[in-house]
Amino acid sequence: MPLLELSGVQARYGALQALHGINLTVDEGEIVAVLGANGAGKTTTLRAVSGTVKTNGNIVFGGERIGGHGPEAVAREGIAHVPEGRGTFADLTVRENLRLGAHVRPRGKAKADYDRVLRRFPILAERQRQAAGTLSGGEQQQLALARALMQRPKLLLLDEPSLGLAPRVVAEIFRTVAELNEEDGLSVLVVEQNANLALETSSRAYVLEVGRVAVAGTSAELRRHESVRRSYLGY
Amino acid sequence: MVFAADWAGFAQQVVGGLASGGIYAMLALALVLIYRSTGVVNFAQGEMAMFTTFLAWALVQHGVGYWGAVALTVLIAFAGGIALERVIIRPVERAPALTIAIVTLGLFFLLNGAAFWIWSPEQKYLRSAFSTRPVEIAGVQISIQDLGVIAVAVAAATLLAVLFRFTKVGLAMRAVVANPDSSRLLGIRVGWMLALGWGLAAALGSVAGLLTASPSFDQSFMQPVLLYAFAGAILGGIDSALGAVVGSLLLGVFLNVVTSLDTLGLGWTIDNDLRLPAALAVILLVLLIRPSGLFGTAQVTRA
């Protein structure tokens, strides 16, 4: 049974229909990428999973139907959503941001998680007491990731981690995500404009067009796929 | 020209000013608390405090001891604030700020009317929390009551600061103020955090009311206090808790000094009747010169 399954998921923003019936799965231990042009519905798909947007259709996580649950509940079920633009609290310190990540965890567990996270992201350890807004873009992305990890999620939703970051920094972020997946078995659903990097890191991918799944398959297949190559990989 | 400065008198006025400033500060903190979390000014803050003060009085009338009544009142205020947010504010949480502001205006009328309906309009008497005797410090007679009020205000502000900096709940509330959407994604129940803010604000207000109520009070007694709290909050910066406290203390001292300039040997002073217009003048001046106040950061013009 897949960890996450979307069937016939529709979503609207007011009068605008953003998703027309998405079918998508993420198995445990997988990294799945969602590609597509701007406005294709990639971000909306993640929002549908985290309950940030109202949906029709079925969303099943770990055997439970979560469609219709609000984001506060979904976070408690074990899904961490790192939104577009990171969503870090600029005026709070790195330490406070991380502590907030542990909000859903029972008392007492946070300390051990905190130490683990700082070991994985040594930069953050250095900047613990700094305001999050003073961090560089790449560091903020790390902070957002680290904060999500503090939730000890079963599934990580990553929205456009490469946004506004230099290529080298982006590569590092994706390397970290791959490590988390290999070492900790973290399942990841990542939305990315940078199709190359996304397809390298993920095992499977979906290409969205105008709110529907246009192409789906293993990342290897997609990299060879004619129209995907031309539209998203540039060759 | 002979300057007959009455330094002892002046010192008394300053201490008294700090005390009244302390009361304004608690109400101002309540205003800032709600403003920062919901972006709305709660025009009913004063009437909420008035209502809870009447409740305290009623408890005492029914034989509850003063301190018991105080404790009970603060708890009732806290619960009442939470209830108000969940029942009246939650339906309009997403509406424009003006709509929510009008709702708080409606609450103002509601509570005001309720107080007149339940209790008669004559003055009510409530004992002071502190002894009204003076104590001598450095040759000056200082009222213990003033010192007590200052102590309570400082304690309240400190407790609040500790809550926000060092507790999980306080941190969650700060997150909600900074970015409610991100907070939701972290599992923070934003609605309840807002309700908590209202509860704390109501509790603060209830303390302010109890301190203002002695020796006597009636249904209108918190209205000028609300105006002074506004003035203090605007002076300090409506989105700054520190500003609310500093601004209110400054305002309290300013108003006392300016209505007792004769203690400085100036032979003349501004009439006590003009306290309210003086506070108003402060509001207008701050808005004209430096709208964000001493510590505020808010964008005052929609640029």
Next chain:
Amino acid sequence: MKAVARNAVRVLLIGVAIAVMIVLPSYVSDFHSRDLAQAGVFFIAIVGLNIVTGYAGQISLGHGALMAIGGYTTANLVAHHGLRDVWTIPLAGLLTGVIGLLVGLPALRLSGLYLALATFGLSVAMPSILKHFSGVTGGDLGLRLVEEAPDKITGLSGTVTIWGYTLTQNHFLYYLTWSIALVLLVAAWALLRSGTGRAFRAIRDSELAAESFGVNRALYKTLAFGISGFYAGVAGSLLVVSAEIVNPLSFTFLLSITLLVGTVVGGLGSLSGMIVGAFFLEYLPDLSDRVSRAPGVASIVYGAVIILVMIALPGGAGGALKRFSEPLTTRLYTRSQ
């Protein structure tokens, strides 16, 4: 085709409304006509307030003070300068309009809460200001037109004869108020449809965007205050013409709050809603009295109604009207499962 039908319905409704207003005094008691005239005063004031707050997006809690200026202008011109009361109405409007322009100046730097507080300060300070300039305003005691210039009060004898028709004074006041209201309503409608109206809405929706489109923010913000000041002045003037008496407590900050509440209940950005707002302001205190004469009940009802209306109809009556006249769009999705 649908737009034409909608407009036809609108014109029809307005025609019916006007017809009703014309014959209404014949069906209600003479005293009641005075109340209806008062509703007209509220109507004019909140149409003006709607222009500056609902359409130009500038919050004003100072319109009570502006009404005071209009009212006192009329009182002063009648009592001290011997003008006939009705001729002072346009003058009061003009003077208040100019003052409104001045009030608009600080509005250039402030907005939202800060503007609300600044204008609120004006309302709170106005009674003291009025008391201070006692030579002009009659100070604490105000001005009583019956004593100072009884011959300049139209209808003091009990009846008014115009163009051969004899009306009671109350009926005269009713028709005077509502004809002025109609004229000003049409003027507002025309203004808001024009380029100026579009400039107002642009500023309301985003001052930065408006500026980048070449809208002169300073000009239109002050203009909005000036125009709504004119309306407030006319309203205040009519109030005094009817009451024949004025004192500093006739226009307190409570009035400013009341006007804003009436505007929001009627619907910001909706002219047609203002009728509802005006009648709400005029008759709700009466209704509360009927519920119970016990102290405080009027306020309780008033407050409760305000809260309920804001919860159920955040767009006010005007917003509800719009929702009924447009076809319902597809239902919002319910949360799945």
